[in-house]
Amino acid sequence: MNINISTKLDDAIDVIKNGGIVITKTDTIYGILANALDKEAIEKIYVIKGREKDKPFIILIPNTKFLKKFKVKENPQAEKILNHKGITVIFDVNDPNNEFEYLHRGTKTLAFRIPDDPEFLGFLNKLDTPIVAPSANPSGLKPAEDINKAIEYFKDKVDLYIDRGKSETNIPSTIVKVENSKIKILRQGSKQINL
Numbered sequence: 001m002n003i004n005i006s007t008k009l010d011d012a013i014d015v016i017k018n019g020g021i022v023i024t025k026t027d028t029i030y031g032i033l034a035n036a037l038d039k040e041a042i043e044k045i046y047v048i049k050g051r052e053k054d055k056p057f058i059i060l061i062p063n064t065k066f067l068k069k070f071k072v073k074e075n076p077q078a079e080k081i082l083n084h085k086g087i088t089v090i091f092d093v094n095d096p097n098n099e100f101e102y103l104h105r106g107t108k109t110l111a112f113r114i115p116d117d118p119e120f121l122g123f124l125n126k127l128d129t130p131i132v133a134p135s136a137n138p139s140g141l142k143p144a145e146d147i148n149k150a151i152e153y154f155k156d157k158v159d160l161y162i163d164r165g166k167s168e169t170n171i172p173s174t175i176v177k178v179e180n181s182k183i184k185i186l187r188q189g190s191k192q193i194n195l
Helices: 009-017 039-049 064-070 076-082 118-127 147-157
Strands: 022-025 030-035 058-060 087-092 109-113 160-162 174-179 182-187
Touching: 009 022, 009 030, 009 118, 009 160, 022 147, 030 039, 030 147, 064 076, 064 109, 076 087, 076 174, 147 160
Parallel strands: 022 160, 058 109, 087 174
Antiparallel strands: 022 030, 087 109, 174 182
């Protein structure tokens, strides 16, 4: 069994750009990372997680400019919340040709977060590619708190593991959606919303 482990986030850049799968700690918990624009890599994560095919992944981006890539409908209020970092915000997508169906899974919405972790955000800026990062666990099991648990879960199904220590809180992000200028909290997570 060939398992690649590193402690350097930058080692993930080439792996992700080449369609590979990486497990490391994000700004919240350990996640399974892949290029959000690579359909094959996304499908691979669904398979290794055993995740229901109709559940979309959250997309991590370094700044709001990346929203344009995904044909999201303009929503200045939602963008403002997204800029607070660390909060996942759901946007409606204008996708008549289903170009992004592999990401929104028919929901016609996509969730984005700008990570609230300077090191991880710096990595995303260097990568210059939006990524998905669902929790590092097979569906139904507890998210991995550290790299050893992640390896126990996924063994050699992942191209690279990056050890960034233990996930202190192991709480996923707060998810919100802005509808008719009202903020709806869909999941209370690691951040309180005080806007």
